[in-house]
Amino acid sequence: MDVLAEAFRLIITLDEDLFEILWLSIRVSLIALVISVTLSLPLGTYLAITQFPGRKFCILLLNALMGMPPVVVGLMVYMLLSRSGPLGFLGLLYTPSAMIIAQVVLITPIITALAIQVIENLHQEYRDTFCSMGVTGRRAVAAYLVDARYALTTCILAGFGRAIAEVGAVIIVGGNIDHLTRVMTTAIALETSKGNLTLALSLGTVLLALSLLVNALVIGVREYAGKRQYA
Amino acid sequence: MKHLIIIAALALSAHSLADSIIVQSTTSTKNSGLYDYLLPILTKATGVQVHVVAVGTGQAIKNAMRCDGDVLLVHAKSAEEKFVAAGFGEYRRDLMYNDFVIVGPQADPARVADASDAIDALRRITQAGAKFASRGDDSGTHKKERALWREAAINPDSGSGQWYLETGSGMGATLNTGVSLSAYVLTDRASWITFANKQDAVIVFEGDPTLFNQYGVIPVSADKCPNVNREATQAFTQWLLSASGQAAIGAYQVDGKQLFFPNAH
Numbered sequence: 001m002d003v004l005a006e007a008f009r010l011i012i013t014l015d016e017d018l019f020e021i022l023w024l025s026i027r028v029s030l031i032a033l034v035i036s037v038t039l040s041l042p043l044g045t046y047l048a049i050t051q052f053p054g055r056k057f058c059i060l061l062l063n064a065l066m067g068m069p070p071v072v073v074g075l076m077v078y079m080l081l082s083r084s085g086p087l088g089f090l091g092l093l094y095t096p097s098a099m100i101i102a103q104v105v106l107i108t109p110i111i112t113a114l115a116i117q118v119i120e121n122l123h124q125e126y127r128d129t130f131c132s133m134g135v136t137g138r139r140a141v142a143a144y145l146v147d148a149r150y151a152l153t154t155c156i157l158a159g160f161g162r163a164i165a166e167v168g169a170v171i172i173v174g175g176n177i178d179h180l181t182r183v184m185t186t187a188i189a190l191e192t193s194k195g196n197l198t199l200a201l202s203l204g205t206v207l208l209a210l211s212l213l214v215n216a217l218v219i220g221v222r223e224y225a226g227k228r229q230y231a
Numbered sequence: 232m233k234h235l236i237i238i239a240a241l242a243l244s245a246h247s248l249a250d251s252i253i254v255q256s257t258t259s260t261k262n263s264g265l266y267d268y269l270l271p272i273l274t275k276a277t278g279v280q281v282h283v284v285a286v287g288t289g290q291a292i293k294n295a296m297r298c299d300g301d302v303l304l305v306h307a308k309s310a311e312e313k314f315v316a317a318g319f320g321e322y323r324r325d326l327m328y329n330d331f332v333i334v335g336p337q338a339d340p341a342r343v344a345d346a347s348d349a350i351d352a353l354r355r356i357t358q359a360g361a362k363f364a365s366r367g368d369d370s371g372t373h374k375k376e377r378a379l380w381r382e383a384a385i386n387p388d389s390g391s392g393q394w395y396l397e398t399g400s401g402m403g404a405t406l407n408t409g410v411s412l413s414a415y416v417l418t419d420r421a422s423w424i425t426f427a428n429k430q431d432a433v434i435v436f437e438g439d440p441t442l443f444n445q446y447g448v449i450p451v452s453a454d455k456c457p458n459v460n461r462e463a464t465q466a467f468t469q470w471l472l473s474a475s476g477q478a479a480i481g482a483y484q485v486d487g488k489q490l491f492f493p494n495a496h
Binding site for chain 2 (some may be wrong): 082083084085088091093094175176177178180182191192193194195196
């Protein structure tokens with residue numbers, strides 16, 4: 001009860017620190033999502049409809065990468081962006097950009113692997129029709145992406161969920177620096193370590209509410225678009 | 232598509248942080264709220280923006296050796312001196328101190344409160360078969376604890392996972408574990424005072440001079456790490472060591488208790 005009351009209080013008092021952290025969480029994960037989607041959908045579609053040697057292995061690898069622990073991704077990105085690492089000269093470590101990179105690495109395999117499955121199913125269904133109608137290449141890809149858009153939305157939401165809920169990678173590459181790289185999950189970890197369990201859980205509730213909101217929005221848009229289609 | 236690329240480019244472009252530095256520091260100083268109190272005063276006085284990364288002392292030192300920080304502010308004197316001797320630090324100065332305490336369940340089944348000194352306290356814990364939660368993370372507190380076990384001629388590793396519980400986590404996480412399991416924990420006093428989930432745990436042992444906890448400050452060497460913001464780093468360090476910096480540290484209180492005692496000379 002304390003938890004819900006505290007969560008409610010944080011939201012209605014428009015707690016400035018909370019909104020800064022919440023906004024950074026959303027910003028980092030959304031940008032990571034946009035980058036991931038632009039990489040995953042073309043890649044997923046390509047892997048779903050093209051036959052080439054090693055394709056099965058690529059898909060296997062992507063599926064395995066879905067289970068990659070965030071802390072390992074964080075360490076890899078840390079070693080890469082560290083001042084003594086190969087990309088250290090960019091000065092990206094302990095910035096929101098580093099967190100975006102880590103999340104892109106984390107969620108791109110997830111969205112790609114799920115998209116492959118979706119497009120592959122559609123491809124089985126459409127292949128013969130497309131063949132007889134002479135639909136190939138770009139037009140076929142466009143048709144798949146449009147027709148699979150609802151299923152793909154779910155793939156994208158899965159990626160977003162993973163990104164915004166993740167703590168292991170962003171705490172390593174972001175450093176959980178106040179007013180710079182502190183996001184919801186790292187703030188929850190920090191409050192837990194301070195023993196402020198009620199506050200930590202309240203922040204968790206706020207994060208859950210955000211996740212609910214995003215999902216409700218997507219479902220709402222989907223319903224609305226579905227209705228318009230048949231109107 | 233073009234927009235996406237522009238957004239991505241903007242997002243990934245390096246932030247220009249002209250007068251900002253990164254301090255690699257410990258969870259104890261961060262969780263105690265010291266930085267939240269001290270840094271605004273420091274920024275006002277010096278114009279330097281400070282970003283604190285709080286990890287265990289061992290990890291902080293390793294991060295600084297990879298040049299991922301401008302200043303080290305930690306508490307493990309011999310490791311700090313090695314860091315400077317290896318050329319990674321410009322110099323090391325004593326900054327402030329507090330002390331370690333042993334916390335445990337109020338009932339105190341191992342009668343640690345009656346111990347004559349810290350070594351005796353550890354002996355009592357093992358003899359009573361009580362649980363002990365250790366940081367297990369090569370932090371300053373962990374190094375101190377290991378040194379105490381060595382002095383007591385006890386090898387806790389033989390009981391690892393049974394009564395000796397190495398959390399491999401920060402001070403707060405270890406305190407959460409210890410409190411929940413009615414285990415004894417060695418912690419710095421600042422972390423304990425500011426820890427909000429004490430439940431029925433209390434300080435059962437304190438006051439042995441060997442539990443002295445010295446914090447040091449080390450500017451990372453600009454020769455080893457050319458990315459170091461030398462000017463801002465100097466301003467930061469000099470202010471902390473100055474009379475006004477020291478006074479500010481001494482003035483910080485939580486629940487009417489002073490957490491850190493300045494002792495730069």
